[in-house]
Amino acid sequence: MNRKIVAAVMAMAALGAALGGAPAQAQAEFGTPELIAAAKAEGKLVFYTANFAEVEQEVIKQFNKRFPEIRIEMVRAPGGQLITRVRTEAAAGKLIADVVDHSDRALMQPLEDLFQDYAPPNAADYNPDALISPKFWPRATIAWSIAYNTELVKNPPKSWMDLTKPEYDHMTGQVFAQSGGTTWTRIMFERQVLGEDYWAKQATTHPILYPSGAPMADALVRGEVAMGPLLYNVVYQKQKDGAPIKIFFPPEGAPVNPYATGIPKTAAHPNAAKLFLNWCLSKEGQTFMIKELGNLTSLKVPPAYPEGFDPKVVKVWYPKFDDYVKLHAAWVADWDKTFGYRQ
Amino acid sequence: MNGQAGRRTEAMRGGMMDTRRRVGASLWVALLLAILGFLVIYPVLTLLLGALTDTNPVVDGFSLRHLSIANFLTVLVNPNVAEALFNTLVACGGGTLIAVAIGLLFSWIVVRTNTPFKGFIAAASILPLFAPPLVAGVAWTILGSPKTGLINTLFKWAGLDWHVDFYSLWGMVFVFGIYYAPYVYMFTSSALRNMDPSLEEAAEISGASAFATLFSVTFPLIMPAIVSGMLLSFIVMLGIYGIPAVLGAPTNLAVLTTYIFKLTNWSPPLYNTAAAVAIILMMVTGALVFAQQKVLSGRSYTTVAGKAYRPRSLDLGPWRWLTLGIGVVYLLVVVVLPTLALIVAAFRKFMFIRDAASLFDMRQYSLMHFNSIFDNPLTLNSIYNAVEVGIITALVGGTLAFAIGYTIHRTHVAGRRSIDLVSTLPVAIPGLVIGVAYLWAWIGIPGGLYGTIWILALAFIARFMPDTVKALSTSFLQIHRELEEAAWVCGKGMLGTVRTIVLPLARPGVIASMTLLFVLAIRELGSSLFLYTSNTMVMSVLLLDYYEGGNIGKTAAFSLVQTVLLGVLIGGANWLSRGAAQGRVARTG
Secondary structure, three states: OOOHHHHHHHHHHHHHHHOOOOOHHHOOOOOOOHHHHHHHOOEEEEEOOOHHHHHHHHHHHHHHHHHOOOEEEEOOHHHHHHHHHHHHHHOOOOOOOOEEEEEHHHHHHHHHHHEEEOOOOOHHOOOOHHHHOOOOOOOOOOHHHHEEEEOOOOOOOOOOOHHOOOOOHHHHHHEEEOOHHHHHHHHHHHHHOOOOOOHHHHHHOOEEEEEOOHHHHHHHHHOOEEEEEEEEHHHHHHHHHHOEEEEEOOOOOOOEEEEEEOOOOOOHHHHHHHHHHHHHHHHHHHHHHHHOOOEEEOOOOOOOOOOOOOOOOOOOOOOHHHHHHHHHHHHHHHHHHHHHOOO | HHHHHHHHHHHHHHHHHHHHHHHHHHHHHHHHHHHHHHHHHHHHHHHHHHHHOOOOOOHHOOOOOOOOOOOHHHHHHHHHHHHHHHHHHHHHHHHHHHHHHHHHHHHHHHEOOOOOOOHHHHHHHHHHEEEEEEHHHHHHHHHHHHOOOOOHHHHHHHOOOOOOOOHHHHHHHHHHHHHHHHHHHHHHHHHHOOOOOHHHHHHHOOOHHHHOOOHHHHHOHHHHHHHHHHHHHHHHHHOHHHHHHHHHHHHHOHHHHHHHHHHHHHOOOHHHHHHHHHHHHHHOOOOOOHHHHHHHHOOOOEEEEOOOOOOEEEEEEEHHHHHHHHHHHHHHHHHHHHHHHHHHHHEEOOOOOOOHHHHOOHEEEHHHHHHHHHOOOOHHHHHHHHHHHHHHHHHHHHHHHHHHHHHHHOOOOHHHHHHHHHHHHHHHOOOOHHHHHHHHHHHOOOOOOOOOOHHHHHHHHHOHHHHHHEEEEEEHEEEEEHHHHHHHHOOOOOOHHHHHHHHHHHHHHHHHHHHHHHHHHHHHOOOHHHOOOOOOOOOHHHHHHHOOOOOOHHHHHHHHHHHHHHHHHHEEEEEHHHOOOOOOOHHHH
């Protein structure tokens, strides 16, 4: 049965190649004809992600333009809840996910044994700083920027250091340190690059603390806060739609958080999962995420940059994974104390 | 008098009861306890185990090796927990007082007076129940934020030097109070409607004023309903996450639920500590339930006896325009303002509002958010799933609650007290934590419960059992035993009596509880978060996605869709059962 389908698909692919050439050749970039045929035969996959559902809907839509035969069912949950779900499902032998996509690599690493060996065709093009295991890949790479409300801020900040200015007292907002891997990356950058006393200086502007970037972005648009550090991909869409905000990448550096994405050993649709990840990690997939969603990429040679990102001015900053794991507990506790955030 | 006679007949009946019936009763109790064991005790035990260990019972196995009270002690000595507990008690206590005052006043206005348009007031006043707490929170931050709130914008426009700040404990108390007033209203209005007015007439004939009658006869008689409504609204407020999350976050004002949510949302998540905090919540609730039983025990509140009567309404004369005025103001504050805030947010492209003039600038409005939510295939899916779960929960949960309520209040079988206690337990556990407990407890059950709609429905049935049983018990308490005894004397069996006497009399209560269950199931978020899977996503989870995705416009648009849908479904169900029930759901629930 399967072989028949494979044969039919291959025949069609050959026909397509003979007639137009382009589509089949373009598809070859994402996997062997066997893989593509098997993925299409599976017809669907279940995708667990810690990223925002709306952003991932766009990725799925784009993927379906290439491969309309593969339906993607998404489960989205905040990082901590997603990990609990994956661990519990796996322990009960009921892990439904074909792809798990998580923002906190330190939480994913202990689960390495649940995942199968996988590497995309362009594996060698990826920056080793973004890789923590041969099983996990940086499907998304998210960068921090500074955003401000143009209606409220007449003299906007131009750098990370500017956010500590006394004139911005009671105007800033922040996502608290304990919220997850992306924020942890930012506060680590602040302490290691901007200086040991950066947190204390910033705390004197009495920032409002938010549990995650999205509600803070919304508060920024409404004018509840006037400025603050935000993930570029959270505010990019709003700026594009015409909200009264402006985003920029400060010159001291852009801390980036690569995701860890893998395929569980128990995946019921492994071929579809591979094809989906191959596409996401390909130049085409990464370019789409950079241009349309405001991501960065962990490819050594970025195929594009988001609007306003000048690689000559702004350096991308990757956290050292060792520090990322070891410093977490102590530094987050320090941060909580500095900002008066109660546990 | 009545009580004595009742006891005597019972003694007689007890003497006549044959062994077969006794065995049947024990089997019945065993069955109920088995169901409750699966739905409540087993998940609560996994939760306790979680609180007392540092392990995930599914991942690390059910072992007692790491048993310690370390988590518990950490929680007890943490000053922030004490502060959160204090905030919780103030917010819920204050909120309950407001809810009782408003709910009682309105049930009296609607049921017992000739206030004009009271049907309309009744229908509109329960609307806040349809809105998920998260949405209520969002609506009130749009209105009451100290910096950007519409109320403050309008004060400024009107040249008034007034200022409101809802990002405070008092803001929380106010929103809790008006938001849960319908809860109290639901309980007290059905009790008022089922009350025999001859008692009030007696008071008036003896020379008591209308006002004195109200406080010396009417309210004392419906005391069980008032106490139940009060207790339940307090307990439900204890477990609410959405409102304090939205209003408390900007000033870092924590209550126990937001504290628990924080713990589960941190990375790495601290579920075991969260479970320990949840146990504090359970203890507070347990104390309240105990207090309620102390207050209500040993008294008779039966007001429905075997006599025909009609509820009467008091002629208020010109004062009826005052009560109408109060009704209109209430509707304005509780329904119209938040709905307007949501409508503005749903249709406005961006929520930055410089001044009052910009609020009325029509170029700022569009259908953008509605287009984008219906462009998302998950939207229709989630609506379909939510309705399916809601219907299953209402039917199965309503039936189970009826069986439990009847057993607790109308029989004398051994074990009914434990049934009462166990069925009240889930109320004390916040949804988010009990969601994890259900996941831990039920994922391993063979037969593939996990990943289906049924695991959600079972969780909701268990979680809302106390609400449903309590809502039904007021109906049971009011039906005099003599009516059932009459049926027994006429040779009806137990089931026959239930079918021909109890069910028809308790029908408004049963329909109201099922409706309540349906609404609660559709709104429920906390326990869904862990139990839904890719093809069983429900509306509340998608709503949280929109909110967490930082889009207040889509959140508002989707909550309007949800509110309208609930209104249509409940209105429809109501219209279908209009002949059967004595009034509209707006009146019964």
